[in-house]
Amino acid sequence: MEDIHNNSQGIGSWLLENIVTIIFIAFTLFGFMVSSGVSVGYFFSELSSRVFRNSFLVLSLIIPVLAGLGLNFGIVIGAMSGQVAIAIARYFEMGGLSGLSFCFAVALIAAALCGYFTGKLYNKTRGQEMIASLIVGYFANGIYQFLFLFVVGVVIAVPATHPMIKPDGIGIRMTVDLVPVKQGGLKYALDNIYQIPFVHALLILSVAILLLLIVRFYLNKRTGHAYRNSMFSFFANSTLCIALAGVAVHAMVTKSELMIVRKVPVVTALLVIGLCIFTVLIMKTKLGQDFRSVGQSQHTAEVSGINVDKTRIIATMISTVLAAWGQIIYLQNMGTLNTYNAHTQIGMFSVAALLVGGASTSKASITHAIFGTILFNAMFIMSPEIGQSLFGQAILGEYFRTFMVYGVIGVALGLHVWKANKKNRIIVE
Amino acid sequence: MSEINGNGNNLLQNSRSLFGNIGLPTAIIAAFWFFTLVVGHFVGISMSTLVSDTIKRAGMNGILVLAMVPAIQSGTGPNFALPIGIVCGLFGLVCSIEMDMTGMAWLLVSFAIAIPLAAFAGFIYGKLMNAVKGSEMTIATYTGFSIVALMCLAWLMIPFKNPKMGWFIGTGLRETIQLDAVGAAQILNNFLQFRIGKVIIPTGLLLTFGFFSTLVWLFFRSKSGIAISAGGINPKFAQAAGLDIDRNRVFANVISTILGAIGIIVYSQSYGYAQLYTAPLMMAFPAVAAVLIGGATASRAKVSHVIVGVVLFQGLLTTALPVANEVFVGTDLSEIMRMIIQNGIILYALTQVKRGVQ
Numbered sequence: 001m002e003d004i005h006n007n008s009q010g011i012g013s014w015l016l017e018n019i020v021t022i023i024f025i026a027f028t029l030f031g032f033m034v035s036s037g038v039s040v041g042y043f044f045s046e047l048s049s050r051v052f053r054n055s056f057l058v059l060s061l062i063i064p065v066l067a068g069l070g071l072n073f074g075i076v077i078g079a080m081s082g083q084v085a086i087a088i089a090r091y092f093e094m095g096g097l098s099g100l101s102f103c104f105a106v107a108l109i110a111a112a113l114c115g116y117f118t119g120k121l122y123n124k125t126r127g128q129e130m131i132a133s134l135i136v137g138y139f140a141n142g143i144y145q146f147l148f149l150f151v152v153g154v155v156i157a158v159p160a161t162h163p164m165i166k167p168d169g170i171g172i173r174m175t176v177d178l179v180p181v182k183q184g185g186l187k188y189a190l191d192n193i194y195q196i197p198f199v200h201a202l203l204i205l206s207v208a209i210l211l212l213l214i215v216r217f218y219l220n221k222r223t224g225h226a227y228r229n230s231m232f233s234f235f236a237n238s239t240l241c242i243a244l245a246g247v248a249v250h251a252m253v254t255k256s257e258l259m260i261v262r263k264v265p266v267v268t269a270l271l272v273i274g275l276c277i278f279t280v281l282i283m284k285t286k287l288g289q290d291f292r293s294v295g296q297s298q299h300t301a302e303v304s305g306i307n308v309d310k311t312r313i314i315a316t317m318i319s320t321v322l323a324a325w326g327q328i329i330y331l332q333n334m335g336t337l338n339t340y341n342a343h344t345q346i347g348m349f350s351v352a353a354l355l356v357g358g359a360s361t362s363k364a365s366i367t368h369a370i371f372g373t374i375l376f377n378a379m380f381i382m383s384p385e386i387g388q389s390l391f392g393q394a395i396l397g398e399y400f401r402t403f404m405v406y407g408v409i410g411v412a413l414g415l416h417v418w419k420a421n422k423k424n425r426i427i428v429e
Numbered sequence: 430m431s432e433i434n435g436n437g438n439n440l441l442q443n444s445r446s447l448f449g450n451i452g453l454p455t456a457i458i459a460a461f462w463f464f465t466l467v468v469g470h471f472v473g474i475s476m477s478t479l480v481s482d483t484i485k486r487a488g489m490n491g492i493l494v495l496a497m498v499p500a501i502q503s504g505t506g507p508n509f510a511l512p513i514g515i516v517c518g519l520f521g522l523v524c525s526i527e528m529d530m531t532g533m534a535w536l537l538v539s540f541a542i543a544i545p546l547a548a549f550a551g552f553i554y555g556k557l558m559n560a561v562k563g564s565e566m567t568i569a570t571y572t573g574f575s576i577v578a579l580m581c582l583a584w585l586m587i588p589f590k591n592p593k594m595g596w597f598i599g600t601g602l603r604e605t606i607q608l609d610a611v612g613a614a615q616i617l618n619n620f621l622q623f624r625i626g627k628v629i630i631p632t633g634l635l636l637t638f639g640f641f642s643t644l645v646w647l648f649f650r651s652k653s654g655i656a657i658s659a660g661g662i663n664p665k666f667a668q669a670a671g672l673d674i675d676r677n678r679v680f681a682n683v684i685s686t687i688l689g690a691i692g693i694i695v696y697s698q699s700y701g702y703a704q705l706y707t708a709p710l711m712m713a714f715p716a717v718a719a720v721l722i723g724g725a726t727a728s729r730a731k732v733s734h735v736i737v738g739v740v741l742f743q744g745l746l747t748t749a750l751p752v753a754n755e756v757f758v759g760t761d762l763s764e765i766m767r768m769i770i771q772n773g774i775i776l777y778a779l780t781q782v783k784r785g786v787q
Contacts, residue, residue, distance in 0.1 A: 121776065121780070124780040125776075125779045125780050125782065127563070127782070128566060128567075128779050128782055130564070130567040131509075131566040131567045131570060131779065132776060132779050134567070134570065135714075135772050135775050135776050135779070136772070136776060138714070138768060138771075138772040139768070139769060139772035139773055139776060141768060142765050142766075142767075142768030142769035142772065143769065145764075145765045145768070146762075146765045146769070149760060149761065149765065150757070150760050150762060150765070154757065154760065170760055171760070391586075393585070395585070396582060396585055396586070399578060399581040399582050399585065400582060402578040402581070403575060403578035403579050403581070403582065405578075406571055406574035406575040406577075406578050407575045407578070407579075409571045409574075410568060410571035410572050410574070410575050413561075413564065413567060413568050413571065414557065414560070414561050414568050414572075417560075417561040417562075417563060417564045417568065418560045418561055421560070421561070421562055421563065
């Protein structure tokens, strides 16, 4: 996944650059070695459903990174906007595709508004955006609780008999069931539209990526950009794709354990792929170029006539809206709305996933996001198993998992700043 | 046009002189506290209980807030990694129980174990902060979080045998350890405790807080204290004057971490329970908020800010809980209010940090 060949400073610095990713791969592999309880079927079922419901959220972090805002922990505000939309839809008992579209529309408005104000805040806390985004998430959580525990019931009269409202008529319940889509609810409203078996999806995906690689390789060669092609990564990636396709075919022929893996939600997958394409395309537009130049140097961007403040606000708004939609996708898959908990960890987990994929405060790509989501969730599934099999306590693995999340963010951010400072010092001296 | 501007300026100056040195956040919180007290009086809540609780909680949290002063003064910003000091304190406290200490001996042994540990941890943490200049606050937060998560593993695996703090089945320590069992609950609070009318004054607790406050106040009048402050105000100038800024920053963070460790032991004895596992995770934020409410900024803080801030913030929280429950029955507004005020004030302080566009 990384450009190994580009590296001229030796293996040591490459290791340092990718330390987080390497630790995670090692940890997951270690998990497979020590724990006998995890069947391949279970692992891939869990992994695929987790990846599909989380990748949208992780992808929403990319644009702020490119615009120089760092890792936007403030996506929790987007997630809250999404939950407000879901709560409204649930209250009026909207469901199915129309209910889902309604959620997306409401979330768009709410999140754009919130994103505007967060963007303003980031402009006022320049240089400290990341801690500001973390704190503003906590701050917004207070307002969110005020809305759901107090305004609903005290200011807006609601019937206490509604299944979503607490028995005393004030506030929304801790957990709200999003009725299955077959009974007119929101649960699986997106996932259940069309599903295909996991191995088919694997086959289609690997063949598609293989074709994409070949076409890109060929086009680069024809248009005289052959220098963009690197033989090593081309062959490595193609071999990987062919191997995956082989595994899929093998599973289909031998009816192996992979056949019992849960089905893959096609529409959700298409949305995630759509967002990937959107992220790539928007960076090629004028706006995307503005993001990039603001991200590289606010001063230079300002001098060359870009409205830096506005560009940063737009980047935050896009990120917040995408996070709101991501949270809706997440919740329709979960099937229940944990009213006061579902959003709190989202920022942290998404940031950790992105960093695990090899991103940093100043660089991020869709490869980092997708690869990171897969790896991060693999670790998430494995760590209770490791705790169970090594120490006989699953809870130990869960604590370890939490430690990994915080540690990853700390190490990745720390290394980045440390390297930047070192570089500055060399320039100064 | 110019006249209007002139008026505006005058008005601004007037309002400044009216408040004297009191900052806007301090004034707002004070006014709000006063308002909840008045409302509380009218709905019939006992004022003496409220005042007693306020004093107790201010004394309880005081040293944790005090830990912010050295860190802020040295230029590292508020110590968002306070949980590092806190887990050191908890470790000392737990070890002391394991040694079967009780009462005052328990307290002193806890300090004796926690302080060197915190000094060591603070030293490493200070080194880290020097390596990541410019993004201290974010990285400090995550360092604190990581240490708490790591210590969760330690609490679970630590081979301590004392039945006062183990689970009934399995290994590891309990989530909350009753300090009653070692005769140490409220040990400082009860020392020379007396009453004025119905108001309880926990003398020992206040003396402890006062002692450490004076210590910090004196320290910042000593040579090394002034050197730390100078490095915080203007690093380049301090460097030119021959001060070793990096060393001073490490030293300041060592003090801050030690204060965090002492703070949690004092806090736990007053609370009556020691809370392990994820309890310390978010403890840095109320402490940061308190010192900011007292009038500190992200780059300047004084002991007076700590005292004013902790009384105002804890006072408001103590008053708001019964008042809000009385006025809006069936809701939990006070917790919501805490979140909004605490994080709002930190955000406000962040917007005041002046740093040039990169």
